[in-house]
């Protein structure tokens with residue numbers, strides 16, 4: 488996972504970089520993920536609309552249902568969106 492550290496004398500604010508809080512159902516780790524670490528799939532139904540990420544702690548692939556608000560949040564934060572059928 489790429490975490491951009493801006494070490495240039497505090498010049499660059501972290502504008503535009505959104506971190507999403509997530510937790511792993513497997514190892515129960517809690518962490519923050521950048522938009523690039525998340526994937527959002529939007530399907531025709533609620534069941535095919537979900538987001539997924541890989542747990543940085545145990546490496547398991549996590550998939551969770553995404554409601555309307557989560558979809559808005561993720562797309563607004565620049566998460567890559569896939570259309571699933």
Ligand SMILES: [Zn+2]
Pocket residue numbers: 511512513514515516542543544545546547
């Ligand atoms: Zn985990």
